[in-house]
Amino acid sequence: VQLVESGGGLVQPGRSLRLSCAASGFTFDDYAMDWVRQAPGKGLEWVAGISWNSGSIAYADFVKGRFTISRDNAENALYLQMNSLRAEDTALYYCAKTSSGYSYANYGVDVWGQGTTVTVSS
Amino acid sequence: DIQMTQSPSSVSASVGDRVTITCRASQGVSSWLAWYQQKPGKAPQLLISSASSLQSGVPSRFSGSGSGTAFTLTISSLQPEDFATYYCQQTNSFPITFGGGTKVEIK
Numbered sequence: 001v002q003l004v005e006s007g008g009g010l011v012q013p014g015r016s017l018r019l020s021c022a023a024s025g026f027t028f029d030d031y032a033m034d035w036v037r038q039a040p041g042k043g044l045e046w047v048a049g050i051s052w053n054s055g056s057i058a059y060a061d062f063v064k065g066r067f068t069i070s071r072d073n074a075e076n077a078l079y080l081q082m083n084s085l086r087a088e089d090t091a092l093y094y095c096a097k098t099s100s101g102y103s104y105a106n107y108g109v110d111v112w113g114q115g116t117t118v119t120v121s122s
Numbered sequence: 123d124i125q126m127t128q129s130p131s132s133v134s135a136s137v138g139d140r141v142t143i144t145c146r147a148s149q150g151v152s153s154w155l156a157w158y159q160q161k162p163g164k165a166p167q168l169l170i171s172s173a174s175s176l177q178s179g180v181p182s183r184f185s186g187s188g189s190g191t192a193f194t195l196t197i198s199s200l201q202p203e204d205f206a207t208y209y210c211q212q213t214n215s216f217p218i219t220f221g222g223g224t225k226v227e228i229k
Binding site: 034043044045046049058059060061094098099103104105106107108109110112113114115 | 123154156158160165166167168171172175177209211213214215216217218219220221222223
C-alpha cells in the first residue's frame with residue numbers, strides 16, 4: 001500500500017499549483033481520500049476530503065473557494081488544485097487514505113504519503 | 123466547526139512512566155475520534171480509531187478511552203520509541219479537525 005505525492009514547489013503569492021497523489025496496493029475506489037497539511041513546526045491541518053465516488057466533497061474553511069479536490073478512480077489518482085495561494089499555505093501536504101468510503105464518520109487515516117512541500121513566497 | 127483541544131501541549135516523562143493525554147471536543151463527536159503518533163520528519167501513524175480500538179501492530183501499552191466530548195490516550199509504560207508528538211482527530215463532521223498536538227519528551 002503506497003501513496004506518492006508530487007507537484008509541490010516554490011510559487012509566488014496569488015499563483016496556482018496542482019498536487020497529485022498516485023495510489024497503489026489497495027482498491028482505490030473503495031476509499032475516501034483526504035489532503036492534510038503541516039506548516040513548518042506546526043500541527044496537522046485537514047485540508048479537504050473526497051468520498052469514494054466523488055459524491056461527497058468537503059473543505060476546510062481556510063481553503064474553501066480557492067482549492068479543489070478531485071480524483072480519477074481509473075488512474076488511481078488524487079489531486080488538489082490550489083489557486084490564489086497565500087504565504088500561509090506554505091506547508092508539507094500529505095495525501096491520506098481514510099478507512100472508509102467517506103471522509104466523515106470513519107476510523108481515521110490509515111495510510112499516509114510522505115508529503116510534498118509547497119512554499120508560497122515572492 | 124468542532125474545536126479539538128489537547129492537553130498538555132507537552133509533557134516530560136521518563137522511560138517506564140505512565141503518560142495520559144487528554145483531548146476535548148467543543149461539541150460531541152460520539153466515538154469518531156482517532157489518535158496519531160508522529161515522529162520528526164515522518165508521516166503520522168494511526169494508533170487508535172473509534173476512540174478505543176487499537177490498530178493492528180500497535181503495542182498494547184497504548185490505550186484510548188472516552189466518548190462524546192472527552193477522550194484520553196494513555197501510554198501505560200513509556201518506551202524510548204514512544205517519544206513523539208501525538209494528535210487527536212475528530213471525523214464526526216465536516217470540517218474534520220485535529221487537536222494541536224502533545225509532544226512527549228524525554229525527562
